[in-house]
Amino acid sequence: MRMGGWIAAVLVLAPVLGAWPSPARAECSVTIGAVLELTGAAGAYGQAAAKAVELALADLNATRGGACRLDLDARDSQSDPTVAVDAANQLVRLRHVPVLIGGTSSATTLPMLTTVTGPAHVVQISPAASSPRLTELGRSGRSGRFFYRTVTSDALQGVAAAGFARERGLGRIAIIHVNNDFGTELAREFARAYRALGGTVVATTPYNERQGSYAAEVTRTLAAQPESLYLVSTPVDGAAIARAWIAQGGTRRLLLNDGMNSADFIKGVGARYLGEAWGTSSGTVRSPSGDYFARAFRERSGLDPGSPAADRAYDAAALAGLALAAASDTRAESLAAGLRRVTDPKGTTVHAGAEEFGRARAVLARGGTVRYEGVIGPVVFDRNGDITGPFRLWRIAGGAVEVVGETSPEAVAALIGRIGVAP
Numbered sequence: 060m061r062m063g064g065w066i067a068a069v070l071v072l073a074p075v076l077g078a079w080p081s082p083a084r085a086e087c088s089v090t091i092g093a094v095l096e097l098t099g100a101a102g103a104y105g106q107a108a109a110k111a112v113e114l115a116l117a118d119l120n121a122t123r124g125g126a127c128r129l130d131l132d133a134r135d136s137q138s139d140p141t142v143a144v145d146a147a148n149q150l151v152r153l154r155h156v157p158v159l160i161g162g163t164s165s166a167t168t169l170p171m172l173t174t175v176t177g178p179a180h181v182v183q184i185s186p187a188a189s190s191p192r193l194t195e196l197g198r199s200g201r202s203g204r205f206f207y208r209t210v211t212s213d214a215l216q217g218v219a220a221a222g223f224a225r226e227r228g229l230g231r232i233a234i235i236h237v238n239n240d241f242g243t244e245l246a247r248e249f250a251r252a253y254r255a256l257g258g259t260v261v262a263t264t265p266y267n268e269r270q271g272s273y274a275a276e277v278t279r280t281l282a283a284q285p286e287s288l289y290l291v292s293t294p295v296d297g298a299a300i301a302r303a304w305i306a307q308g309g310t311r312r313l314l315l316n317d318g319m320n321s322a323d324f325i326k327g328v329g330a331r332y333l334g335e336a337w338g339t340s341s342g343t344v345r346s347p348s349g350d351y352f353a354r355a356f357r358e359r360s361g362l363d364p365g366s367p368a369a370d371r372a373y374d375a376a377a378l379a380g381l382a383l384a385a386a387s388d389t390r391a392e393s394l395a396a397g398l399r400r401v402t403d404p405k406g407t408t409v410h411a412g413a414e415e416f417g418r419a420r421a422v423l424a425r426g427g428t429v430r431y432e433g434v435i436g437p438v439v440f441d442r443n444g445d446i447t448g449p450f451r452l453w454r455i456a457g458g459a460v461e462v463v464g465e466t467s468p469e470a471v472a473a474l475i476g477r478i479g480v481a482p
Contacts, residue, residue, distance in 0.1 A: 099138025298327025
């Protein structure tokens with residue numbers, strides 16, 4: 060399913076791509092694929108992510124000069140794993156895209172990786188799939204060695220959220236979580252960390268998506284008499300669950316996962332009920348890239364720059380474009396080497412935006428390396444394609460998300476040390 064004007068975006072390949080056709084000889088272009096959750100339960104994530112990808116590509120295109128054009132072919136997974144795999148197959152096996160961006164949920168990313176991009180040895184960059192299973196696939200070699208993500212694993216988010224909950228004194232906590240890879244694993248990692256830090260988890264209740272009512276799950280959870288609730292959900296279902304929770308007299312002391320810092324969630328529940336709602340999100344608090352993105356994303360899309368997955372989707376697309384500029388050709392091995400050249404801790408620091416991407420292209424053309432400090436912070440991938448943080452700490456105040464602090468990768472590592480078991 061092509062997405063009209065959204066797929067008309069273009070990004071730029073730097074002149075270092077000498078193995079590719081020269082524009083002087085012929086107009087050259089390469090297509091980058093994207094499979095995003097534009098509709099369905101995770102539609103709020105995919106819509107924002109698509110607009111962020113579009114912005115990143117426009118910024119990269121502004122530095123194109125005489126280099127090759129890269130076209131975007133974006134498909135809607137409909138938040139359905141089967142649809143996602145079919146879309147990925149079309150892009151990889153029929154369109155032969157060298158890079159696939161997506162998905163924006165673990166439920167779609169995992170099957171695309173294991174059945175399409177992994178076996179085909181195609182680079183895949185997910186902006187929002189946070190399942191620890193993706194790390195396990197990398198460790199075992201089953202990811203095809205070319206999977207990356209610009210969001211932290213839930214193994215780390217669970218630890219960060221548990222530490223934040225203990226700092227806030229949330230007390231006896233219950234968990235309601237979406238019954239998929241993302242929700243189950245984040246709930247498990249949080250509960251393990253929370254108990255290890257001295258907290259008590261009184262109930263864990265899974266739910267299936269898109270139900271007409273969540274009253275049964277809420278009633279069952281309330282029977283444990285929790286003092287607080289960790290709600291692991293998506294904005295639409297999460298709002299329905301929170302409304303049912305409040306209607307039945309549940310505590311308003313809420314802890315929320317990273318995708319719930321959403322205007323749709325706040326509007327769906329009602330700001331007056333969320334004065335004691337807190338949450339964690341992957342990313343840094345303040346940076347030149349973040350300042351640029353907050354302004355440019357709102358101007359271009361009309362959407363809230365704090366929308367779920369928007370910042371990390373921008374970085375995923377930016378890294379794809381910069382890696383292509385650093386690579387000698389479009390083979391996965393070359394693109395992986397290109398990613399290392401643009402995420403080098405010792406490289407020249409560049410931030411988000413067209414002017415900064417122009418600086419990066421110049422450095423790469425001279426044979427140098429780049430340290431991309433993106434919207435989510437400095438990006439460094441480990442051998443499994445993971446990043447390690449930092450995390451934003453936020454609350455809902457006055458009907459809006461307000462960042463109240465940051466947990467560094469070092470602080471998360473210290474928490475893991477306290478827990479005594481590596482995630």
